[in-house]
Amino acid sequence: MKSEHSERTADTTGQLAGGGRTDAATEVFVAHRNLLFTVAYEMLGSAADAEDVLQEAWLRWVGVDLGTVREQRAYLVRITTRQALSRLRTLGRRKESYVGSWLPEPLLTSPDVAEDVELADSVSTAMLLVLETLTPTERAVFVLREVFDFGYEEIAEAVDKSPASVRQIAHRARTHVAARRPRGIVSPAETRDALDAFRRAVETGDVQSLLDILAPDVVLLGDGGGVKQAVLRPVVGADKVARLLAGGLGRQATATLRPAQVNACPALIIRLSGEIDTVVTARVDNGLITGLYAVRNPEKLSHMGREVALRR
Template sequence: MDTTREPGGQRQAGGDAAGRDSGALEATETFVAHRSLLFTVAYELLGSAADADDVLQETWLRWVRVDAAHVKEPRAYLVRITTRQAFNRLRSMKRRREAYLGPWLPEPLLTTPDVAADVELAESVSMALMLVLETLTPAERAVFVLREAFGIGYDEIAAALDKTPAAVHQIAHRARRHVEARRPRRSVTARQAEAAADAFRRALETRDLQGLLDVLAPDVVAISDGGGIKQASPRPIIGADKVARFITGGLTRNDVALTVEATMVNGSSALALHVDGELDGVIAMRVEDAHITGLYYVRNPQKLTRITSKTPLTLR
C-alpha cells in the first residue's frame, strides 16, 4: 500500500478512495461550520476583508492536510492556524500601511442585524475600536483581540503566537492599558445611534448645513480614506463647522444627484452615499449623548466591495 505522506500534514494516502473522500468531506464540513468565526478572527486582526479571505484560504489548505482523527478540538485548532497566518500577514501589512496614501481606515463590512444586537461583537468590530487597535504592535493586537474579544486562554494564545504564557500575560496587560486609555465608550443604544444617523442623513439629502451642525458634536472628528484614488483629507478634521463643510463639499451642489441610504456597517448605523447613481463612499459613525463624535468616511473603491452583501460575523 502507498503510504506517501502529504506535504504539511499527517494523513496517510492509500488506495481507499472512499476513505479519502469521507475525510475530505468531514474536513470541509468542519471548516464551513467555523468559517464565520475564523473570518471574524482574521478580520479583527487585520482590518481588511480581502486579507482575511486570503488568510482563510491559507488556513483551509493547511487544515485539509491534517489528520482530523488526531485533533481533539477542531475549533481551537482552526483558530490557532488562522491566528498564525493572520499574525504573519499583520507584520507585513504594517509596512504597507506606512506607505498608504492618506489616512487608513478599516474595510467596512455590511453586517446582519444580529451583529448590532450583540453589543460585545458590535463593539469589537466597530470602526472606532479597530482604529485604536491600529495603534498597537502586531503582537499586542493579536493578544488583545484573542483574549478580550474571543476569550481565548493565555496558553492557547501563547501556542498560536509561539510565545511563552508569561510573555503573553505581559503583552495582554500592556495592550489592555493602551486600549482602555483610547477606546470609545458606547454610551447610547442602537436606537439612539440610528436616530442620530437618520438626522445626519436627512441633513445631507436636504443640503441643510445647520441640520448637520445640530447633530455633530462640537469636537467631532472626521477621518476620510480615499487611498490615493479618490479625494480625501490628508489628516483628521476636527470641529463641527469644519467637518460639516468637508462632508458637504461638492455634495451639496445643485448639479449633483445625491442619494444617501441608511445601512448597517460593522454592527453600527452607517450611510452609503451615491453620487449621480454611483457609490461614492460609506460613512460609519460613533455616537455619544445623541451627537455624532466620530465620522469615518471610506471612499477608496477598493475597500467598498463588501457592502453589497452581508458578512456573517461571530465571536463563538
C-alpha cells in the first residue's frame, strides 16, 4: 500500500510533469521519495514541513539535465538537504514564539520501519528531541552521516562546507548527541510492556500503579500548540506526573487508549468520542518510563490517519 505522502507527491509530480516532458525525472524522484521524506523529516521533526521541502526539491530537480547527474540518489539528497536547512532555520524562529513545549510531529509508521533498529531509534521522539539541541548544520551532518551513512565529501556538497569542516562538525555533533541520547536502544517489547502497564494505570486512575512504572525523575512534556490544553512547562517527578495523569484523559467516559506504532516505536493513541485527541510516546530506561511526550496540537495529528513509509 502506498503511503499518503507517496500518493500526494506522485500526484503533484504527475501534474507538474505536463505532457510527459519530465517522465524520467518523475520516475527517479518517486523512486527515492520515501528516502527523501525521511531525510527531511529527521532534520525538521515535522511531516508537514518535510512535505513542503519535497515539493521545493521536486521543482529544482525537474529543471536539472539528468545527463549531467552522475549519482541521482546523492544529488536528490543534496537538494533536499539544502531546502531542509533553509526550512529548519525558519522553524527555529517560529519555535521561539510557540506556546508551551514543542514536540516532533508523530507519524503512524509501518511495521517494517521498526525492523531497521538504527532507523527506528533515529526517528523516535526521544532522539528527535536530542537532535533539536543541535545547530541546523550539525543536525544535517549528523543525520546524513550517522543515519544514512553518506560520505564526508557528499555531505560537504549538501551543506556547502569543506570535507575537513564536515568531519569536525560530525565529531562535535556525535559527542553532543552521545551525551544526551537515551542510554541504549530499548527493545520494542520492553517499551510495549511499560506502556501497557502505564495504560492500565491511567485507565483505572491507580496512582500507585503509575508510580510503579514511572522513573523517579520522569519528565512529562505536552504539546497543545496553544490550541488544546496541555502542560505549558515540563512536569518533573513521578509523584507530580502520576497525580496529574491519574485524573486525566484516560478517566473520561468517552476516552479510549489503544496501542499503536508511532515513529517506529510502541505508543498510545487516546481518542475522545472516536476522534484522535492525543498521541503519547515514551522513553523507557531499565524498564521504567523516564520520558512521556503527549502531542495534542491538532495540526500535528493530521498524519495519524495512515501509515507513513520511512526508508534509508
